[in-house]
Amino acid sequence: MKFWVLLLLLSGAAQAAPDQPPAVAPHQQDLSSVRKEISTLKKDIAQKEAIRKEAQSAIRESEQALQATRQALNQLDSKQQISSRKLAALQSQLQDTHDNALDLKSRIASILQRQHRGGSHDAMRLMLNQADPNQSSRDLAYYRYIAQAQQGLIQRLSVQESELQALAAQVAQELEKLGLQSHRQESQQERLAREKATQEQQASALASEIRNKQGTLSKLQQDEKRLSSLIAQINRQIAAQRQATARKKAEERKARALARKQENERRRKLAADARSQGKTLPAEATRPLKEEAVEAVADASSSGKAFRSLQGRMQMPVSGNIAGRYGSSRPEGSSWKGLFIRTNPGQSVRAVADGTVVYADALRGFGNAVIVDHGGNYMTVYTGLGTISRGSGQAVRGGDTLGNTGALDSGESGLYFELRYMGRPINPQSWMR
Known part of the structure; x- marks a missing residue:
């Protein structure tokens, strides 16, 4: 029959040759080999699964780091926008102050020019030409007051301009610092993104390898099931064949024993009849009784x-x-x-x-x-x-x-x-x- 092929291939005889190791359930050894491969493959899959989980954990950590970097960049961007608006406002104030100072200086120059052209620039002359000394004193005081007020205003504008320039420089320095921080954060973000991409590639490769090994494992398990089923079927066939052979041999031995017994009984009866009748014993009655023959001897x-x-x-x-x-x-x-x-x-x-x-x-x-x-x-x-x-x-x-x-x-x-x-x-x- 078709599967009898593995009769000796998987189950063997009970005794081995003197120079061969003892036969200990050969079919179990074949199954053991398959199961050992399955066990090894399961361990390998488990190890790679653990590595894949570590890779996924690293990817999550990288994602968290990237998220933190993005948040930091957003905060820096907000600070830069605030500082830029602040710097723009300071630059606008500085320009207004500078324009006011220039306008004031222009007005003072214009007054001085008019005084020069009108001859009213000489205070002594103004005082001597006045008929009323009190009026002359008041006019001189008025000119001094105007001059001092204008000079003070110019000084205040100059101080305000200097302060605004310092604030603008400070804000510009802050913007430069924020720009450096943004550059570092962007570099870190690029590095983290590269690391995450590498980790994702590794995780993908591991997942693919695990899938392939799981496919191989599934095939091995199916092969193991088929082999176990085939061995069980062959063992049943072997057992049935051995039982049939044993029954046939037992029946043959029984038939031979019965025939031998009947023949021996016939011979005894012939001998007994001859003795009772006083006759000579027949030749067949004097032959030795039949014994069980050895049916098989050891050979090569x-x-x-x-x-x-x-x-x-x-x-x-x-x-x-x-x-x-x-x-x-x-x-x-x-x-x-x-x-x-x-x-x-x-x-x-x-x-x-x-x-x-x-x-x-x-x-x-x-x-x-x-x-x-x-x-x-x-x-x-x-x-x-x-x-x-x-x-x-x-x-x-x-x-x-x-x-x-x-x-x-x-x-x-x-x-x-x-x-x-x-x-x-x-x-x-x-x-x-």
Whole structure:
């Protein structure tokens, strides 16, 4: 039947050859290998998930820092606007004061010019020309008062202009300081934005890697479920086959025992009848009684010596390049359990030794597959075939064509070849020339 292929591949015999380790539930070892990969992948995903959470936390911190920087920039911008308005007002006042001082100076100059042209600029002359000394005294006092008032006003305007210039310089200095602070904040904002972009890229890459590994994990878990189901089905078939064989052998033993008993009883009766009649015993009554025969004896196949004699002299099943060696890492993170021989599609795949095909069909995850039982608990596995030319149950000899090369389900073109003992993979290269 179709799944009988893994009868020895996964469950093996009860005893191992003297130079092989004891067989301890080989199918459990296969499951253990898958589960170990699943456990390793889960740990890797958990670690990357923790790193992703740290990256997200860093992104939140960067966002908070950026928000604080934006708020600081907004505050600085408000201060700059206030200071700019203040500076503009001071500059306007300064200009008004400057204009007032110029206007006052112009008026004083105009008065002086009129006095000069009218001859009234000489106070002594004005006093001598006056008939009334009191009036002359009052006029002189009036001129002095006007001169002093104008001079005082000019001085106050000059002081106010100086104060306004100092305030304007102070405000301009404050604006320059605010500009430097804004520049620093903007530089910090750009740096934080770059850091956040880098963190987001890293987080995105981690999320993508986690998704990919979760997909691989899901596939491994599905493979584990299928393998467990297949093993359970094979074990049930093995148990049923063993029970049927045991029943048949028991029935045969019972039939032989009954026949032997009946024959022995017949002979005793013949002997008893001959003695009672005083006759000579028949020849068949004098022959020894039949005993249970040994049905099977130990041979080369029981220890696998016939197949083991090929160790070191076996040839490859197909020509090509060895792209994956036993025990080396595979791209998805697991390791090769056999040899991956890269070759062009359509190359003939040949049996490495005599045996019986126990599986010839598609095997999910491996493409088309052929498994050959060589006896002695040894099997060879050929996967990634494009076509299969042998059917389950057919006997093959070394060098017979099993099919042509194709590709694995992963898309890798070539042949994946395993050698198994007691259901466990062993290094095929140690058997090759």
